[in-house]
Amino acid sequence: MTDDTPETPTTLLDRAQQHATNIAAEYFPDLPVKATEWEVQHCERFTAPKWWLVCKGCGGRSARYRRSKTVRNPEQYCCSECGGSFRVEDDSH
Ligand SMILES: [Zn+2]
Incomplete structure (x- = not known):
């Protein structure tokens, strides 16, 4: 037993x-x-990024995993490559 x-x-x-x-x-x-x-x-x-910062100037993409300041206020940042402004792509759905 x-x-x-x-x-x-x-x-x-x-x-x-x-x-x-x-x-x-x-x-x-x-x-x-x-x-x-x-x-x-x-x-x-280990997850796919939820947001992408996409440069309007050169098209460079930067992954963001959190809803950070950059995601909320992309207009306050600029591309390190060309100085262009960013738009945010929401990739969460
Ligand atoms: Zn750029």
């Missing part, structure tokens, strides 16, 4: 797998909105 013994390696492995499944379900739900929020807060390095 080893099924109820928590110290067996098999049970611990099952628990670990269940734990991993729970984490995956929590952090990667089917709902895209929640997944997006989590990615932005905790995992931005």
